[in-house]
Amino acid sequence: MRYMIRTENLTKNYNGVKAVDGLNLEVEEGDIFGFLGPNGAGKSTTILMLVGMIEPTHGKCFVNDIEVSKDPLSVKNIIGYLPEDIGFYSNMTAAENLNYFAGFYKIEKSARQKKIEEVLELVNLGGVTKKVGQFSRGMTQRLGMAQALINDPKILFLDEPTANLDPESVFQYRNLVKRLSDEGKTIFIVSHILPEVSNVCKTIGIIKEGRLIAKGTIDELKREFSGMGEDQKQMIIEAFDPIPDLTHSDILKIEYSEDRKRVVIESTSDIREDISGILFEKHIRMKGMKMHEPTLEEVFLSIYKE
Amino acid sequence: MRSNRNGLTNIVRKELIDHIRSGKFIIVFLIFLLLSAYSLHEGINMYHDALDRYKEHIERIEDAEDIRIPMPAGPPGYPGVIDVTEWMPERPSPLYAFMWMRMAMPVLGAILAVVMGFDLISKERQDRTLKTLLSHPIYRDEIINGKAIAGLLVIILAIGMTFGISLAMLLISDIVPTIGEFVNIALFGIISVILLLSFFAIALMSSVLFKNSGSSIMFAFGIILVISLILPAIAPFAAEMIVGPRPEPPAMPPMRPPPDERQEGDDRVPEMPEFKIDPFADEEWAEWRRESEAYWERKRPITEAFAILSPATHFEKISTALDIGMGGMMVAGPFDAIPVEDPDIFDRLYAVWMNILALFVIPAIFFAIAYTKFMKLDIR
Ligand SMILES: Nc1ncnc2c1ncn2[C@@H]1O[C@H](COP(=O)(O)OP(=O)(O)OP(=O)(O)O)[C@@H](O)[C@H]1O
Numbered sequence: 001m002r003y004m005i006r007t008e009n010l011t012k013n014y015n016g017v018k019a020v021d022g023l024n025l026e027v028e029e030g031d032i033f034g035f036l037g038p039n040g041a042g043k044s045t046t047i048l049m050l051v052g053m054i055e056p057t058h059g060k061c062f063v064n065d066i067e068v069s070k071d072p073l074s075v076k077n078i079i080g081y082l083p084e085d086i087g088f089y090s091n092m093t094a095a096e097n098l099n100y101f102a103g104f105y106k107i108e109k110s111a112r113q114k115k116i117e118e119v120l121e122l123v124n125l126g127g128v129t130k131k132v133g134q135f136s137r138g139m140t141q142r143l144g145m146a147q148a149l150i151n152d153p154k155i156l157f158l159d160e161p162t163a164n165l166d167p168e169s170v171f172q173y174r175n176l177v178k179r180l181s182d183e184g185k186t187i188f189i190v191s192h193i194l195p196e197v198s199n200v201c202k203t204i205g206i207i208k209e210g211r212l213i214a215k216g217t218i219d220e221l222k223r224e225f226s227g228m229g230e231d232q233k234q235m236i237i238e239a240f241d242p243i244p245d246l247t248h249s250d251i252l253k254i255e256y257s258e259d260r261k262r263v264v265i266e267s268t269s270d271i272r273e274d275i276s277g278i279l280f281e282k283h284i285r286m287k288g289m290k291m292h293e294p295t296l297e298e299v300f301l302s303i304y305k306e
Numbered sequence: 307m308r309s310n311r312n313g314l315t316n317i318v319r320k321e322l323i324d325h326i327r328s329g330k331f332i333i334v335f336l337i338f339l340l341l342s343a344y345s346l347h348e349g350i351n352m353y354h355d356a357l358d359r360y361k362e363h364i365e366r367i368e369d370a371e372d373i374r375i376p377m378p379a380g381p382p383g384y385p386g387v388i389d390v391t392e393w394m395p396e397r398p399s400p401l402y403a404f405m406w407m408r409m410a411m412p413v414l415g416a417i418l419a420v421v422m423g424f425d426l427i428s429k430e431r432q433d434r435t436l437k438t439l440l441s442h443p444i445y446r447d448e449i450i451n452g453k454a455i456a457g458l459l460v461i462i463l464a465i466g467m468t469f470g471i472s473l474a475m476l477l478i479s480d481i482v483p484t485i486g487e488f489v490n491i492a493l494f495g496i497i498s499v500i501l502l503l504s505f506f507a508i509a510l511m512s513s514v515l516f517k518n519s520g521s522s523i524m525f526a527f528g529i530i531l532v533i534s535l536i537l538p539a540i541a542p543f544a545a546e547m548i549v550g551p552r553p554e555p556p557a558m559p560p561m562r563p564p565p566d567e568r569q570e571g572d573d574r575v576p577e578m579p580e581f582k583i584d585p586f587a588d589e590e591w592a593e594w595r596r597e598s599e600a601y602w603e604r605k606r607p608i609t610e611a612f613a614i615l616s617p618a619t620h621f622e623k624i625s626t627a628l629d630i631g632m633g634g635m636m637v638a639g640p641f642d643a644i645p646v647e648d649p650d651i652f653d654r655l656y657a658v659w660m661n662i663l664a665l666f667v668i669p670a671i672f673f674a675i676a677y678t679k680f681m682k683l684d685i686r
């Protein structure tokens with residue numbers, strides 16, 4: 001696998017404050033990479049350096065093996081970028097805006113018109129003839145996505161792509177991202193909203209105060225940050241009657257609630273069948289029993305709080 | 307590696323369309339056109355009046371044989387009596403009709419050019435289109451160069467239309483300029499373009515310096531006001547402060563005419579009176595003249611320095627060299643040193659080469675500031 005995006009000790013200083021601090025990151029070709037972090041973590045700053053809009057203070061970044069600050073134009077030729085709060089020329093229509101931007105690429109005049117219609121169709125703005133000044137924020141956001149696709153890019157950089165989108169549009173956006181990924185594009189998504197990333201991304205990187213603090217697939221992250229090993233299970237049992245002391249050879253740790261109607265068990269294996277047998281014998285009426293997996297949300301919050 | 311060479315043309319094309327489709331521009335341009343045409347219309351009326359006076363005068367000269375007018379006393383060398391028949395009238399020039407337009411151009415031009423330029427960059431920053439634009443494969447300088455080129459083209463178009471209409475108005479009024487006069491009018495058109503380009507460059511610079519379009523327009527007009535009105539206006543005072551007050555003329559008049567000995571009812575034309583030169587006073591006057599000349603020579607570079615950044619001042623000087631708005635005097639007066647031969651256009655332009663140079667350098671300076679600032683702009 002080759003890396004489509006690679007950074008080496010990437011750093012950006014703003015008046016002595018490090019917005020991005022020694023970032024080392026690799027994104028494989030064809031990946032959907034989610035770059036997650038709280039407000040002000042340095043996500044947008046990173047993306048701006050990756051797309052050649054600002055120069056790093058230290059370090060380097062490579063996109064498709066081109067060093068961005070050395071040849072930003074070649075990079076811009078093969079990428080699509082959706083900036084956070086994108087702006088368009090309000091006195092022009094969506095198609096006119098796209099036609100202007102398309103003019104900067106080597107696209108034949110005839111192919112250009114077709115491409116514009118195609119990308120507008122992709123974001124559900126086909127046939128809209130209003131001036132962009134009359135667009136809703138969500139429509140503008142969708143046009144931003146179309147704008148990023150105008151040159152059929154190899155790599156897509158999306159900064160908060162679902163901002164201002166209604167649920168229907170979010171659903172369509174997710175499908176679009178998956179389809180683009182299937183076409184072989186590498187997609188880099190920046191967000192501070194977890195579900196946005198967990199729903200579409202294959203790999204996730206978490207950034208905090210300009211530093212990468214975690215990276216991996218969703219499962220890897222869950223495992224790494226839930227504090228539980230691969231062969232460690234957690235179960236929760238609830239009953240209508242108080243639960244007596246439970247014993248089992250696989251149990252590592254057991255916690256009872258004050259009224260003893262709720263138990264949290266950590267064990268080396270799934271022992272739900274054995275436990276339900278024990279409770280049945282003791283005529284305890286069960287309310288529920290479930291395996292507990294830490295949600296990404298919990299993992300994420302625990303990482304943030306560190 | 308500049309691979310997408312259509313970048314600049316793409317920007318120029320879009321900016322041109324933007325100007326021409328802009329309601330603000332259309333309104334201000336129409337006002338510009340109307341007021342220019344009106345000022346020319348007034349100029350044409352003045353030209354016709356001057357022409358009538360000229361014809362009257364010619365008739366009078368043809369009728370009379372010897373009309374001599376005694377003149378009041380003046381410094382040595384001034385004639386005491388002049389012969390009107392020797393006093394050659396000059397036919398009014400069609401260039402005279404441009405007098406009002408020449409005066410209106412700096413004001414109207416400043417308004418038109420500032421309206422064209424004051425929000426070119428600030429609006430792109432406010433609307434965040436600059437970031438979107440820069441995410442596509444273009445060089446940053448292509449944006450500001452493209453905007454400057456489009457601005458120049460629109461100014462050429464605007465001045466071209468104005469002068470086209472002006473020429474048509476002249477022809478409709480039966481005023482047919484000679485080839486030479488036509489060249490002067492064309493050159494006047496060119497310096498008008500550069501004048502407007504100067505104001506446009508100031509506005510463009512302002513739009514780079516300010517993110518807020520309101521501040522930008524205020525600043526642009528402020529700069530124009532300072533360099534073309536305030537600095538030239540305070541220049542004489544500043545110069546006087548630097549070189550001191552002007553020399554006082556001597557109390558005694560330089561010479562006295564003899565007493566008029568004509569009796570009442572005597573209608574003889576007097577002989578050329580002989581002036582008595584007071585040798586003592588004359589010496590004093592000569593001294594004063596020398597001092598005055600030296601004084602003005604010292605003062606001139608200071609006043610000129612104050613007006614160096616004023617495109618309107620250079621425009622004025624070059625217009626005068628081109629005879630724009632001149633040649634309406636009915637006669638070349640007896641006190642004018644009548645040139646033996648009219649200097650040709652090259653000599654006249656050569657005499658104001660510094661002003662021509664300055665007029666071209668001013669927009670370059672302001673554009674350079676705009677360019678440098680724009681290249682360093684934080685585009686987040
Ligand atoms: N132009 C600037 N000058 C000074 N500091 C800046 C500038 N731009 C960003 N910063 C600082 O850099 C840090 C990172 O900002 P950045 O926009 O990258 O955060 P982010 O992760 O994208 O946040 P958000 O989720 O709010 O978009 C912040 O602390 C911000 O204040």
Ligand SMILES: [Mg+2]
Binds near residue numbers: 043044084
């Ligand atoms: Mg951001």
